[in-house]
Amino acid sequence: MKKAVCILSGGMDSTLASFIAKNSGYEVIALHFNYGQRTQERELKSFRDICKALNVASVYEIDIPFFKTIGVSALTDESIDVPVDGIKPGVPITYVPFRNGIFLSIATAVAEKEGAEAIYIGVVEEDSSGYPDCSDKFIDSMMKTINIGTRDETKLKIITPLVHLSKAQIVSRAIELNVPLELTWSCYKNSDKACGVCDSCRLRLKGFAQSNQTDKIPYEDNK
Structure with missing residues (x-):
């Protein structure tokens, strides 16, 4: 069976991307990063459950x-407040410098070891909050780079x-x-109840509201 390395944070987007990979006939190799994020332990739990x-x-x-x-x-x-306005x-200040570039580089090493032919990543241009490493242009450039920097047969x-x-x-699509x-x-701030007001919570709640679905995770504030 063909294999795909799926970068899986435990969030909604990467989870859907991983399910799409499986439904496309790939054996999923799940890759998760603990990078000192505020909700590291909560994200890791989600990753393992997924x-x-x-x-x-x-x-x-x-x-x-x-x-x-x-830092930065x-x-x-944690000396920098997560914006909630x-x-x-x-x-935004929640941008982690070149995070996806580093994630994709490590995913490439895993893919080469495992003999995988694809890497799935759940980047979204529309709601990337202005992150420069979530664009088609960036992904296309990275794909060229990793294929130059790996074995000819990779x-x-x-x-x-x-x-x-x-x-x-x-x-x-996830419901389907x-x-x-x-x-x-998805919450940037909390690990028990999602805050409901950080950028990530706002985008998630907006998606559920616009698709007429109910989000089952607990929130402190979903106004």
Whole structure:
């Protein structure tokens, strides 16, 4: 069976991307990163729960401590407040420098080891909150780079099945595929009840509202 490395954070987008990979006939190799994010333990729980739901055989949990050393992002530096006043133009303080580039580089190494032919990543241009490493242009460039920097017989595709979808379309597609969205976690701030007001919670709640679905995870504030 053909194999795909799926970068799986435990969030809604990466979970749907992983289910799409499985439904496309790939054996899923699940790859998760602990990079010092505020909700690291909660995301790891979601990752493990989702791997069970997907019946994943090959699992990688990789620690990347230097992101916390670098700081500069509200996701990894607890001296910086996570913004809760709505999405604004520009690159937000929750951007982790070149995170997806580093994730894709490590995923490439795993894919080459495992003999995989694809890497799935759940980037979304519309709701990337201004993150520069969530665009088609960036992904296309990375795909060229990783194929130059690997063995001649390694031919990897980076597949981004959600990149042009709205959050409402993502929720609807997940419902169609029976994705257990109640196992996923999106909040930037909290690990018990989602805050409901950070950028990620706002986008998630908007997607559920626009698709006329109910989000089953607990929220502090979903106004």
